[in-house]
Amino acid sequence: MKNRFSVKIVGESGQGINLMGEVLSKAFLELGYYVFGYREYPSLIKGGSASYQLDISAQNINSSFKSSNVIIGLSRIALSQYLSDISDGGLIVHNVVKFQKSEAENHILKSKNASEEFIDTNSLLDKLNLNYRYANTFLVSLIWARLGFDVEILQEIFKEYFKERDDILENNLTCINLGFEEGSNQSLVEHGLDKPEKKANLEIMTGNEAIARSAIACGVRAFYAYPMTPASSILEYLANNAINTGMIVKQAEDEITAAQMTLGSMFMGTRAMTATSGGGFDLMTETISLAGMTETPFVCVLAQRPGPATGLPTWTQAGDLNLAIFAGHGEFPRCVLACSDLESCHRLTQQAFNIAEYFQIPVIVLTEKHIAESYFTKDTNFENLPIIRNLVEGKALEKLSPNDRYQFTDSGVSKRWVIGASKATFLANSDEHSEDGSVTEDASLAQQMYEKRMKKYTGLLKVIPEPTLFGKTSGEFLLIGWGSVKLSVLDAINFADKNVSYLHLEVLHPLDIAKLSNIMGRFKKYIAIEQNYLGQMSKILEMELKISFTDKWLKYDGRPFFVDEVIKYINKL
């Protein structure tokens, strides 16, 4: 494929696969390339096979190919798992002693015209009296040489990485030099990439880091969570930065606690956040209902992985849409937003807080393992949204009365103020209540209060981000998706021969039916692409818009949509 190239490092968890992936990514960024880093790893600490794939291009890319042009193999098990991922004419370099290929493996290599080369890193490292674990650096440097790049770039990145570990740095530099020398004696690997313009300030970042940074920037002052993949790295990032930010970052005793603490802090008048995956979110649902009833702003990041139960903890899926939309007993207004890339992780986190505070409702921000833990290239600084809190402040606080808190209004939104800021005290009541929060069982008052809450949907629909249409504004086929689907579909459209458009939904609840009908009405056939079995988004669209889909491409094997399979799919349409 023109203008894209991919390198996959495979081995066992614990063999330094991630480190090599990161180092190599940074080396490419240094040259001005964009990279997209996709990690596969099992839910265990050591052993099993893991991979880090880097897709590289001179243009911005946000997806992975299923196949790799170069595979660097560090273990037999990993090689057997990933050998079939080699692309036509690709190269596998490995250090597996006495690598006996099965008949099937031989057949794959032959049919793909791929080559396999063994490098005896053990003897080389023995000579240097170095631990075998340095094989990774050696092989990475060898490939770097064969791609025709400068060794200094790699050296500088290692120097930065290990600036406080002199001994480790020295050993790595030895391996880099040796690997580079070895690689320079071998044939060049044609990457076929355009020469990129050199850009300043390119960095790699995961979706979770974008969410965490965005939260810091929009005034989140407390974060409560219980670790769960793939949400945990938000907790980790915020905890690592807590001294600088002053944010209270607390690992709670469970997700029920995390959710309640978040709600308590928001109620008091600061901004607080929690993040979890499906299992933890299940435990939070009663709190989301409580947020709905007491009209307390609440923001939760729901980082999806394949379920049910413990499922595939370290793999990707988008199967918790129904959960996010329907979780919690009773009826109450809420908003469900779905991230797809760094920019949306940044923007939607901040928008979630603005919506939650303005409308005094729970907002759920969906992400997926594929977004949360993949490494994107960031080339611009994202602008921070203005902070909208909708709090009564200043002199107006003196004029408040307790009934203002849940006062009936046309918009359904009543006044809210920081606890302690006014002499007008009130009760926030999980029981049905009147305007000052006092309990009521009166039929008409109960109905009126119920309607007041639900009315917020009208205003909400006016401020939520609109669905984005990519490609032509009318035509035959309209692909529709949400979440990480956007990443590979947009990259694929650039390569496919067919003229298709893609409609991306960022707000999954509430849906702006009129806008959606307007956009969709200009196309003849709808195709849903979703990372779940039921086609949860498409089912909701069918229900709300009374339409039907020509096809639904649903994937639920824990892997993301790869760009090569999307291209194939589009070209077959």
Next chain:
Amino acid sequence: MCNGCKVKYSDYYSDNIYTWCTNCGNYAIHQALKRSLVKLKIPPYQVLLCFDIGCHGNGADKIGGYRFHGLHGRVIPFAVGAHLANHKMPVIAFGGDGGTLDEGINHLIHAVRSNYNITFILHNNGNFGLTKGQVTPTSPKGLAMNSNPFGLIEDQINVCKFLLNLEPSFVARTFSGNIHQMERVFVDAITHKGFSFVEILQACPTYNKVNTHEKIYSKVYDVDELDDYDPQNLSQALKVSSDLDNKIATGVLYFNKTKKDFYSRLPQRLNRNKALIDEVKNY
């Protein structure tokens, strides 16, 4: 707590009519609570009262103050979140023995361990009141109630003894029949910096026919009456707290002033004077 504030008992008055049973211990608890807040010069707008779901929680709209009436068993983590957002405002949480020791016992244990600076008041009436008379972990073994018509076959939890084993920061026990003692204990608990746990042995005239007001009254004594009682001595506290059958110790059973509260331990909050509520836009 409030310099120059004039706080009157009537400031905590509410127009709503009480819905508790005649002779319910909750009336006296409300009275003692208001008296302690007045004594501490805390006006209603400078305190957050958090209620669990249960009979006591039905009093949430019958008293003044900023108030939150949340979910069954979850009052502690909510109150903790509120406290951390504004550590300058006193936060008092209330729960029943059912909600606290069944549904939310993990929260209680962790609150003691984390030593958040809030006060938690346990309305221990030995049963579920609001759902009409079922057993709780503090019901005596053998007691026959709605859900256990043949008598409870499980052992009883002695809450104070249990918590004292966690090396807590403040543990007190009091009795809904003694407003003066409750007031004094509440004042101590609210003033104490750290997680202050107060158990109230509470009469439930409708469902608890075993531990009645009269029976509790005949058994309780104040540890202040003991000649050599040192509330800073954990083993002594453990010893006196054990007896729930014959002589029941009440008063401030134990406190430890050397334990720092959670917020004060946070390295990221050292040298920061503002509360989180004042930092959203100014961060």
